[in-house]
Amino acid sequence: MEVREDMIGFYQRIDQPPYVHLTPGSPHINVFERASCVGIIPYSRRDYYKVSLIMGKGYLEFADKVIPIDRPALMFSNPMLPYHWQPESPDQQGWFCIFNEAFIRQRDELLTELPMFQLDTDKVYYPAETSVLEISFFFHKMMEENQGNYAHKQDILRNYLHLIVHHALKMEPARNYEQGLNASARITSLFIELLSRQFPIDSRQNELKLRSAKDFADQLAVHTNHLNRAVKEVTGKTTTEHIATRILLEANDLLRHSDWAIAEIGYCLGFDYPGYFNTFYKKYTGRTPRDERKHLV
Missing domain, CATH: 2.60.120.280 (Regulatory protein AraC)
Known part of the structure; x- marks a missing residue:
């Protein structure tokens, strides 16, 4: 086989x-x-x-x-x-x-x-x-x-x-690293992979762990500025824009397809307080999560 x-x-x-x-x-x-x-x-x-x-x-x-x-x-x-x-x-x-x-x-x-x-x-x-x-x-x-x-x-x-x-x-680790010609593309691919693998949020215990550019840079063992430059160079968008877009997409799915309280949704998406989630959502959509859910009813 x-x-x-x-x-x-x-x-x-x-x-x-x-x-x-x-x-x-x-x-x-x-x-x-x-x-x-x-x-x-x-x-x-x-x-x-x-x-x-x-x-x-x-x-x-x-x-x-x-x-x-x-x-x-x-x-x-x-x-x-x-x-x-x-x-x-x-x-x-x-x-x-x-x-x-x-x-x-x-x-x-x-x-x-x-x-x-x-x-x-x-x-x-x-x-x-x-x-x-x-x-x-x-x-x-x-x-x-x-x-x-x-x-x-x-x-x-x-x-x-x-x-x-x-x-x-007991061994010495390998040190013969090469800096690949497509290092920016590879870092960006890893960033997108790490971002994507956090979703969907399918249980209340599955809250978001990585929410900032620094969080992702720490996971990839690169400097935050290095990650930001690579992502911007390859995609034309900032790291923060990618993160916000994916969180917003998940927020919309949970508002539309779950019966979770809005505060629970915000917490699972990494917002410690409901007000932070409301501010974030309104910044990108022009309305509050509650308005969005009422609009869908």
Whole structure:
């Protein structure tokens, strides 16, 4: 079975047909061979943390950095920072492990507190040959355990994952970054991706996390001025304009299609007080949220 890595359903077990659908929000970890995945991995939504042992040549793109991969590399990613993988050789081997926030909180939060999972730190490490063999062994054992039915196999997988992570902590991260010629386009693409992935707001617990240019710049590990220049250069619009337009679109959808109180809508969209939401909405539409909702009745 050939699949593209970004197309793997996070809540599906693809290694043992028929697929087992898992409940979103429940603790989950899964392990796959990279050889089962084909094609380019584009910037796309990912709701999970990921650890990959890449054995194959290519290029990784994070924000304004391009990292050439020309030897075995250990790569880390988190849900908030999209990346792009461009393979340069047909032979792509190795493994990758994906796990969600619920899996982390099931025992402790050590994994996400480690430097390689932070947004403004290095994501790629080049292990020595002996470490490659050890890390490969750990991934192989994880796949074996994942095939079984042992009631506590998630704990075993967690232990192997910790061993892989601590191998990385002993290494020096890769520093051979290249500044891509299309850095502005790539930063803008990442900004649009981060903005889009916050929507739709489909529950009262799903409030907006990123509302300002600084919020997005912090997530992308670039300076706010750098982000603003890139977005303006590529789209002709400011970062603030993009954010406001998307918030306004969501506000209209919630006013029209939900029975939430206006104050609740404003809070979920990142406004601490109803008056702030009213001011924002009136600035861009000429009327208040209450007027808009009455108009639709």
